[in-house]
Amino acid sequence: MATIYDVARLAQVSPATVSRVFNGTSVSAEKVAAVRRAAEQLRFTPNRTARNLRTQSSEVIGLVIPDIENPYFTEMARGVEDVASGAGYSVVLCNSDSQPEKEATYLQIAVSEHMSGVIIAPASERTRLDGILDTGRPVVAVDRHTVYDIDGVVMANREAGASATEGLLEAGYRRIAYIGGPEGIDTAAERAAGWRAALAAGAPDIASDELLRFANFRVDGGRAAMEELLALPERPDAVVAGNNLIGVGAIQVLTEHGLTPPEVGVAVIGSLPFTTLSPTAVTVVRLPAREMGVSAARMLLERIGGDSRPSRTVVLPSEVLPASAVRS
C-alpha cells in the first residue's frame, strides 16, 4: 500500500500537502492536480488506522442490538445504516444477545476502537453506560429507556398496547389476553399498561390479571404463553402479542389448535414481515422501526458534530393496520 510519502515524492510536494488535499484544506489548484494524479497512479488510499490514531476518532459508529435475528431490529439497522453511510460513516453491528456481558464487551470495543458514537438498544435497564459516557462519546438509546441522561428514540408503547386492544374490542372480542415481554423491560410494561387500560374501559367485567402472561421476546416465548392461555378453564377469545415474534409464536399455536385467526382474534404490536397469513386476519399495530433507526442516527450524528443541547427523547407513534375480518 502506498502512503502519503510515496504520493508526496511522486507529486513533488510535502506529505503535509498531500494530507491537506485529502482533507479539503487550502492548497493551490496546480498542486491539488499533481497530488491527485500521483495518488491515482499509485492507487493510494489513506490509511484510516493511522488517521484515527492521530485524530483520536474514526468515522465508525457502533450499533448494539439484542437480537440480530429479529426483523424489528434489522429493519432499524437499515435505517441507521442508510443515514450513517450517507454521511460517510460506517456502521459496526453488534449482537448483544440480550446479555449484559456481551453488551459491555462491545461497548469496550467501541471505546478502544475510537468509534465516534454508539446507538444501543439496551438489553435491560441495568445496562451500564458509564464507561463509554465517561470518554465523552455520544450514545443514543433506542427502543428502550436507560437511567442515563442521553438522547433516546422510543415507541409510543402504551398507545400501541391500547390501540391493539381497541382494535380487537371493535371487532367484537371481549376476553382479550395479553402476552408481553419480560417483566424487567420497560417497553413490555408500557404496552401491557395500555392493554390493561383499554380492556378496563371496553370490557370492565373481564378480570385482566389471569389473562396476562410474561414471555421472552422470541417465538418460543409466544408459543409457551399461548399454550398456557389455551389451557385456561375459561379461554380468551383474543390475544394481544407484545412484539412481532411473540405474535408469530401465538399464531403458530393457535393454528396448530385449529383456531386460525380470526376465529381467535389476534393483534400484534410490531410488523409481521414474513407472514403467510391473509393480511386481513390479524390486527397489526405497526411500529416504525426504520424511522427509529433514522432518527437515532441523525441525533447521534448531530452530537458527533458537536451539538450540546440538552438531551432529547423522541417518541414515535404507532400505526394501526386494522384487520378487515371481524369476529364471525
Next chain:
Amino acid sequence: MATIYDVARLAQVSPATVSRVFNGTSVSAEKVAAVRRAAEQLRFTPNRTARNLRTQSSEVIGLVIPDIENPYFTEMARGVEDVASGAGYSVVLCNSDSQPEKEATYLQIAVSEHMSGVIIAPASERTRLDGILDTGRPVVAVDRHTVYDIDGVVMANREAGASATEGLLEAGYRRIAYIGGPEGIDTAAERAAGWRAALAAGAPDIASDELLRFANFRVDGGRAAMEELLALPERPDAVVAGNNLIGVGAIQVLTEHGLTPPEVGVAVIGSLPFTTLSPTAVTVVRLPAREMGVSAARMLLERIGGDSRPSRTVVLPSEVLPASAVRS
C-alpha cells in the same frame, strides 16, 4: 485514557514490559502483578488503533451480505459471529444491498481499516475481489461462487432443488412450477436445474419451460411470479420456491386467492423462520445457514492464522422437512 506509559511509570517498569504483559510474552511474575495492579488502578485499556497501526492488522473481520433483512443471511451472520467472537475477533456486518458499488466500498473499508479478513456473500458473479486479494487478506465466499481461487462454502443447490420437487411429486402433485432467483446468480440456476431434472424424471409429460419463473430473491419477487403462474391457462398444482422470501411471497398470493397450501402444493428451499402456517402444510428444504457461517468463519480464521493449503470449497447438504399433509 491511560496509556502504557502511564502504567509503566506507576508500575516502575518499561512500556515494553507493559506491552508484553498484555500480549502474553514472558515476563517475571512479580512484574506481571505490578503491571496488572497499575493497569487496574488507572483503568487502562490498550488502544487498539495504535496497536493496529503498528501491527498492520486488527482483530476484526468483515462480513458482507446482500440483504440484512433476509433471515437466511442473519442466521448465517450469527454463525460467523459465534465463531469469531469465541476467537476474540469482532465482526463488522456490512449490507451491500446486492449493489456491486456498495460492495466495493465496504471491501475498500476493510482494507483501509486493516481488517484481518472478509467473508462475503457476493452480490453477483461479477463481484471484484482483486483489490482486497492483492493486499494478501484472506477472503471466504459464502452462498455463491466467485471466479477467484478462494475458499468457499455453498449449499448443495441442485440437490435442494431436486429434493423440493421430489417431495411435491411424492405428495401427489405433478404440474410443479418453479420460481427462482435472478438468472445471473449461480445458486438460482443450480436449484432450477435440480427442479427441472426431478420433474423430468417424475412427471415427464409436463412441459417445464412455461412453469419456470425468474424473480428477485425477495417477497415481492415471489408474489409477482406467483400471480403470473396463477394467470396461466393451465395452472400449476404446486410450486417450488427458490428461496425463503420467494416462498413467503408465493404463499401470500396463494392464500389471497383462497388456495392455501396444501390445496396448492408448496415447497420452499430455505427455512420459513416466522411462518404462521401449520408446519405440515409446506415442504421445507432446510438450508443450514448457521452452519455455513460457522464453516466460513473457521476457514477464514485458519487462513488468518497462516494456513496456506490450496483453497477448498465446502458444500453443505440440505435437509428435507417433508410436509405431512398430502394432496387432498
Next chain:
DNA sequence: TTGAAAGCGCTAACAG
C-alpha cells in the same frame, strides 16, 4: 499557501 517536524499509543528488534 507550503514544508518541517513532532507526535498519536503501541510493538518489535536489538542489546544487555
Next chain:
DNA sequence: CTGTTAGCGCTTTCAA
C-alpha cells in the same frame, strides 16, 4: 527477562 529505540501513516502546529 527487561529496557531502549525506532517507527507504523497520518495530521497539525509552527514558521517561512
